[in-house]
Amino acid sequence: MESERRPKSYTGPRQGEVEGLRFRETEQEVRGFRYRLNRLTWLLVRDRSGMLGLALFLLVVVAAAFSPLLAPHDPLEQHLAVSKQPPAWSDGGDWEYPLGTDNLGRDLLSRIIYGSRVSLTVGFFGVLIAGGIGLVVGLISGYIGGRVDNIIMGVINIVLALPYLLFVVFIAAILGRSLLNVILIFGITDSPIFVRVTRGEVLRIRESGYVEAAKSIGAPRWRIIFDHIMPNLIGPLITLATFEMSGMIFYEAGLGFLGLSVPPSVPSWGNMLSAGRKYLLSAPWIATWPGLAIMFTSLGMNLLGDWLRDVLDPRLRRARK
Amino acid sequence: MQRYLLSRFFQSVLVLFGVLVLVFFMVRITGDPARLMMPREASPEDIEEFRHRMGFDRPQIVQFLDFLSGAVVGDFGDSLHYMMPALPLILERLPATVELASVSLAFAVIVAVPLGLIGGFRPGSLWDSLGRAIGLFGQSVPNFWLALVLIIVFAVKLGWFPSFGRDSPKSVVLPAIALGVFSLGRLVRLTRSAVLEIRSEDYIRTAHSKGLSPRVIYVKHVLRNAAISLVSVIGVQFGYMLGGSIYIETIFSWPGLGRLAADSIGVRDFPMVQAIAVFTSVVVVTLNLLTDVAYALIDPRIRYGE
Numbered sequence: 001m002e003s004e005r006r007p008k009s010y011t012g013p014r015q016g017e018v019e020g021l022r023f024r025e026t027e028q029e030v031r032g033f034r035y036r037l038n039r040l041t042w043l044l045v046r047d048r049s050g051m052l053g054l055a056l057f058l059l060v061v062v063a064a065a066f067s068p069l070l071a072p073h074d075p076l077e078q079h080l081a082v083s084k085q086p087p088a089w090s091d092g093g094d095w096e097y098p099l100g101t102d103n104l105g106r107d108l109l110s111r112i113i114y115g116s117r118v119s120l121t122v123g124f125f126g127v128l129i130a131g132g133i134g135l136v137v138g139l140i141s142g143y144i145g146g147r148v149d150n151i152i153m154g155v156i157n158i159v160l161a162l163p164y165l166l167f168v169v170f171i172a173a174i175l176g177r178s179l180l181n182v183i184l185i186f187g188i189t190d191s192p193i194f195v196r197v198t199r200g201e202v203l204r205i206r207e208s209g210y211v212e213a214a215k216s217i218g219a220p221r222w223r224i225i226f227d228h229i230m231p232n233l234i235g236p237l238i239t240l241a242t243f244e245m246s247g248m249i250f251y252e253a254g255l256g257f258l259g260l261s262v263p264p265s266v267p268s269w270g271n272m273l274s275a276g277r278k279y280l281l282s283a284p285w286i287a288t289w290p291g292l293a294i295m296f297t298s299l300g301m302n303l304l305g306d307w308l309r310d311v312l313d314p315r316l317r318r319a320r321k
Numbered sequence: 322m323q324r325y326l327l328s329r330f331f332q333s334v335l336v337l338f339g340v341l342v343l344v345f346f347m348v349r350i351t352g353d354p355a356r357l358m359m360p361r362e363a364s365p366e367d368i369e370e371f372r373h374r375m376g377f378d379r380p381q382i383v384q385f386l387d388f389l390s391g392a393v394v395g396d397f398g399d400s401l402h403y404m405m406p407a408l409p410l411i412l413e414r415l416p417a418t419v420e421l422a423s424v425s426l427a428f429a430v431i432v433a434v435p436l437g438l439i440g441g442f443r444p445g446s447l448w449d450s451l452g453r454a455i456g457l458f459g460q461s462v463p464n465f466w467l468a469l470v471l472i473i474v475f476a477v478k479l480g481w482f483p484s485f486g487r488d489s490p491k492s493v494v495l496p497a498i499a500l501g502v503f504s505l506g507r508l509v510r511l512t513r514s515a516v517l518e519i520r521s522e523d524y525i526r527t528a529h530s531k532g533l534s535p536r537v538i539y540v541k542h543v544l545r546n547a548a549i550s551l552v553s554v555i556g557v558q559f560g561y562m563l564g565g566s567i568y569i570e571t572i573f574s575w576p577g578l579g580r581l582a583a584d585s586i587g588v589r590d591f592p593m594v595q596a597i598a599v600f601t602s603v604v605v606v607t608l609n610l611l612t613d614v615a616y617a618l619i620d621p622r623i624r625y626g627e
Contacts, residue, residue, distance in 0.1 A: 157332070158339035161609055163564035163601045166582060170594055173586040174350055174357060250463055254568055257465050258583060273466060277572075284473055291466030299461035 050307030056300025064116040071110035072098070075267040079105035084283040102272070102286045103279055111267040112293050118261075118268035119297065122182055122252045123245040129187025131241055134194020135233070141195065142202025143225065152195070159192045168251060172260040179262050182255065186248045194240065201236050205229050235312035239305055246301035253294050269294050325617060333610045340602040344595050345388050349381075358401060358591050397596035402588045407596035411578065417487055418577030421570070422562040424493050425501035430555065433505045437512025438547075442539070444517065452509050459506020465568040468499035472572070485574035496573040500565060504558040511554055515547040549620050556612030560605035 045051070063070060083105040088095045099108040141152040168189055175181040205211060205228070214224050255261035256270015257277075264271055269290040276287030348354045355372035363371075372378050376387070391398065397407045436452035443449055475495060476484030482494050519525065520543060528538045566579030574580070578597055585593040 154332075154335065155339070158336045158343075161336050161560075161602070161606050162340065162343075163560055163598075163605050165561070165564035166567060166598055166601055167564075169567055169582070169586065170598055171347060171350075173594070174348060174591070246461075253463055254465055257568065258571070258586075260586075273463075273469075277469060280469060280473060281477060287466070287469050291463060291469070294463045294466065295461050298463070299457065302457060302461055 047307050047310075049303050053300045053303025053305075053307060056296055057304055060116050060120060060297050060300070063113045064120045067114045067117060071107075071113045073107035073110040075106060075110040075114040076265070077106065081105065084279065084286070086283070087285055099289050100283075100285045102275060103283070108272075108286065108289050111272055112269070112289050114267045115269040115272060115290065115293065116297075118179065118266060119249045119252060119294070121179065122186060123249045125183045126186035126190060126248045127241045127245045129183070130190040130194050130244065131237060133188070133191035134198050135237065137191070138195045138198025139202055139225065139229070142199035143206065143229070149199070153199070156192045156195050159189070160196070164189065165251070165254070169255065169258060169260060172255050177259075177261065177263045179266070182252060182261050186251065190244055190248065193244065194237065197236055197240050198233060201233055202229055205232050235308075239308045239312055242301050242305035242308060246298045246305065249301070250294065250298055253290070326614060329610060329613050333606050336606050337603060340599060340606075341389055341392055342385075344598050345385055348591050348595060354591070358589055360589070392599060397599055398592040400585070400590055400593040400596075402585065402590040402593065407593050408600075410581065410593070411596060411600050414576060414578045414581050417575060418563065418566055418570070418579060421493060421496055421500060421566060421575060421577060422559060424497040425562055426504065426555065426559055428497055429501040429505040429508055429558070433508035434512050434551070437509045438516060438544075440509070440513040441516025441520070441547075449513075452513065456506045456509035456513070459502045459504075459509070461506075462502060464499050464503055464565065465572060467502060468496070468569055468572045471495045471499055487576055496569050496575055499572075500562055500569045503565070504561065507558065508551070508554065512547060512551060515550045516543060519543050519546045545619075549616065552615050552619060553612055556608055556615075559608055563601050563605060
């Protein structure tokens with residue numbers, strides 16, 4: 001039909017969108033990657049809080065990637081003569097140390113910039129491990145089903161029923177302070193959530209019309225998994241990954257605060273908070289900056305995650321209007 | 322429904338067995354629990370003596386059965402630091418933690434649910450914007466940092482509330498706010514999206530078209546259905562608070578389980594930490610079971626279904 005045809009460059013919302021799921025499963029599938037990317041960009045520009053989230057996130061990424069260029073001082077260099085110097089704009093401050101110095105006279109701005117490396121590393125690799133385990137186990141559980149599914153979900157429910165933070169602290173105390181340990185702890189303890197989401201999505205997709213169609217024309221199992229199920233898992237998993245990464249950055253700082261994350265010599269936001277706590281009354285700014293850094297990173301990722309969820313799940317987008 | 326509850330009960334028992342296995346093997350991850358629990362400067366002879374005294378030199382399976390049979394009758398082992406059974410120590414600290422978590426949860430629910438409801442009924446309104454901002458803030462602010470800020474502002478600068486201890490009813494205010502803020506954020510967002518989602522359901526349209534008054538629709542259809550998802554999340558949040566109290570109790574010197582756990586980790590008293598982990602898991606799993614019972618009572622689909 002004539003009205004069904006649209007120019008290829010069209011990137012706005014389409015008529016089929018109001019039908020929610022049907023749109024996602026048929027038309028979008030045909031249009032391919034390029035179309036999706038255009039549409040995502042279009043939706044992002046339209047959404048102001050999504051843009052803010054992306055901007056905050058990119059700011060942290062840039063800080064982590066170019067720390068040596070951006071930091072005015074060596075984050076470990078001590079200047080005891082200027083210890084506990086307040087931020088530049090308050091009395092006794094100096095623009096040499098814009099955010100002030102800590103109890104050992106180290107530049108707080110430089111430490112915040114370098115601290116983003118620990119947070120992002122833990123968040124990124126933690127989510128990568130958790131997502132990898134979750135994808136494989138969730139696919140097996142959801143696609144094979146039956147007894148295998150029962151056993152896997154039984155174990156997952158055990159882990160999800162635990163008081164998470166207490167166990168994370170417990171394991172961290174046993175394993176000792178190192179970056180690798182922290183990444184492994186979060187990667188493993190967080191994987192059950194990814195398993196559960198993957199499995200739920202696989203169950204839903206497996207029952208859909210297009211998988212049935214693929215089966216009926218004799219598509220082999222690997223083809224159904226890689227061509228039909230996997231591409232549809234990307235959206236929900238990326239959304240979940242954003243929220244979980246925010247959570248890991250949060251909890252890593254919590255471990256640091258208790259003195260259980262990376263070694264004290266490494267500048268990390270959690271370690272800075274932990275150190276600043278002792279000087280809460282005499283030098284409150286030491287604990288203020290890392291707290292704000294964690295908050296804005298977490299805020300950015302939450303905004304980004306909200307936006308991704310709205311965009312990638314048409315059902316929610318409708319509900320939001 | 323009986324079958325559903327029975328299977329849930331059975332599942333809970335299995336979960337607790339899993340917890341015991343996990344906690345047992347966790348202190349053995351590094352290979353040598355004796356070295357883990359002894360001070361770093363301990364001599365090899367001391368460690369050997371300790372290993373024998375604790376029974377770590379016995380076969381793993383014997384140790385595990387010993388641990389398991391103890392836990393079943395409420396013997397969670399002895400604290401190394403306090404030199405006495407762990408359970409009485411836990412029970413002594415429990416009321417403080419329950420008080421803190423209950424006040425926190427009440428604070429979160431009382432603030433969050435009305436905000437979420439208004440947001441869901443009037444999306445785009447001023448109250449909705451406020452609710453969404455609070456929701457986002459609650460989920461983004463690190464509670465251990467918020468606790469420090471609260472101390473500086475309300476205890477040190479304004480002097481309205483004490484900054485530590487549990488001596489007066491006022492003492493609970495700051496820790497409860499710090500602990501509850503995350504759940505508050507989550508509940509606002511959840512209530513809002515639940516109401517929005519329910520409002521777009523077919524049965525609400527049917528209710529409108531058969532001429533029911535908006536009030537009846539909101540109370541009987543929307544609120545009741547939103548309550549179902551809320552009950553399950555509130556149960557989970559209480560469990561989260563029991564774990565999260567480890568930071569807040571440490572900062573505010575609140576004499577509860579969280580602080581006991583943090584202190585025990587500090588002195589490498591791992592049998593104590595094990596006991597706290599098992600005990601807290603029992604509480605959380607029981608709470609989850611109760612939540613499911615409440616869930617089944619509210620939701621006729623579960624009551625009459627499967």
